[in-house]
Amino acid sequence: MTKIGDSLPLKIGEGSSSSAAERVMANSSAVELPLLTRTNYHEWSLVMQVSMEALEQWDAVEAVSKDRGKDRRALAMIIRAVPREMKAGLAVRKSAKEAWDAVKKMHAGDDRMKAASVQRLMKQVENMAFRDGENVGDFAMRINGLVASLRELGEEMEDSRVVKKVLRMVPKRLKQVVVAIEMLADIDTMKIEELVGRLQVAEDADAEDQAASSAEHAGQLLLMEEQWEARQRQRRGKEHVHGGIGEKGGGHDDDDDGSSTSSGRGRSRYRGKCFDCGERGHMARNCPRKKKEQALLCNVDEEPTLL
Incomplete structure (x- = not known):
């Protein structure tokens, strides 16, 4: 950015008012001008127009001013706001309007x-x-x-x-x-x-509604997770009860949970091992081998009586 109050090697014309020039330079000391680049012509032209209007110099750009001093001051503002390589070419222009149009044509084209x-x-x-x-x-x-x-x-x-x-x-x-x-x-x-x-x-x-909806959905997911965990705890409790019945009826190996499954007829079938024969699928009280041995003992006891 270039300050208007900086020195400029351009002379005010003889017909200009020195007091007007001094007033413009004093009022413009706090105003900064944008520096023209290859890509910012649009923004540069807008800011330059506003700045020159604020200092009552823009009318010299819209039309050639008869006031030589005003035209030179407007040209000075334009020259201060362009790159170094453009200053010499603009300084020889006959008017501020001609210099402005030259800059515009360079960037806007024909x-x-x-x-x-x-x-x-x-x-x-x-x-x-x-x-x-x-x-x-x-x-x-x-x-x-x-x-x-x-x-x-x-x-x-x-x-x-x-x-x-x-x-x-x-x-x-x-x-x-x-x-x-x-x-x-x-x-x-x-x-x-x-x-x-x-x-x-x-x-x-x-956006606020979406945030509230996301929070509510997260709460629902948390509730569903808690319900699922409660159901899992309830299921594990039922399996523990079935295992206890199996131990009371005849026992099973410590490495088996003794749980039972439902058969096709709706009855509970024991899945643990028999304490008596070691086979799976029945309790000791229902062990086929034990019943067979008991039957043989009965036959042996009855034979002497028959004799």
């Missing part, structure tokens, strides 16, 4: 290049869409930047056109808000700033 730039920018505006995760404010800044570039090239885009473009491109989560705006507001007279403000309010409310 009419054919200007038309091509307009078409390119218009296509970018038409093809604009919300990026993933982009909010309304960021999208509006992007489209406003393109609109400002078009205006600098002399192509005016009405606010209503920009408003309708934004309304067409909003994410699905805000479609209901768009319908309400189209029904209740006059979009032909609405400013883009007003539209962005309304959409941002709705976007913030939607």
Whole structure:
């Protein structure tokens, strides 16, 4: 940034008022000018215009001023705000307007290049869409930047056109808000700033609802997990009860839990080992081997009686 109060090797014309020059230089001591680069012409021209209007020098750029001193002061401001390699070329210009137009042509090009730039920018505006995760404010800044570039090239885009473009491109989560705006507001007279403000309010409310919904869903998942753990504890308790019955009826090996399963007829079938024979599937009291041995003993006891 270059301060206006810096010295400049340009002489004020003879017809200029020294008091006016001193007043302009004094008032401009706190004003800083942007430095022109290869990529910031649009922003540079806007800030320069505002600065020169504040110091009452802009009319010398819009039309050749008859006041030689005023024209030289306007030219001095332009020269201070350009790169070193451009200063000599602009210093020999006949007027501030001629110097300004030269800078503009260097960056905006001739009419054919200007038309091509307009078409390119218009296509970018038409093809604009919300990026993933982009909010309304960021999208509006992007489209406003393109609109400002078009205006600098002399192509005016009405606010209503920009408003309708934004309304067409909003994410699905805000479609209901768009319908309400189209029904209740006059979009032909609405400013883009007003539209962005309304959409941002709705976007913030939607973000709060999503946060609350996520918290509620997380609570539901936690509750389901607690219910599942309670059911698992209940199931383990039932299996422990079945195992206790098996031990009371005849016992089983320590490495088996003694639980039982339901058979096809609805009866409980023991899955542990028999304490008597070591086979699985029955308790000691129902052991087939034990019953067979008892039957043999009975036969042996009865034979002497028969004799």
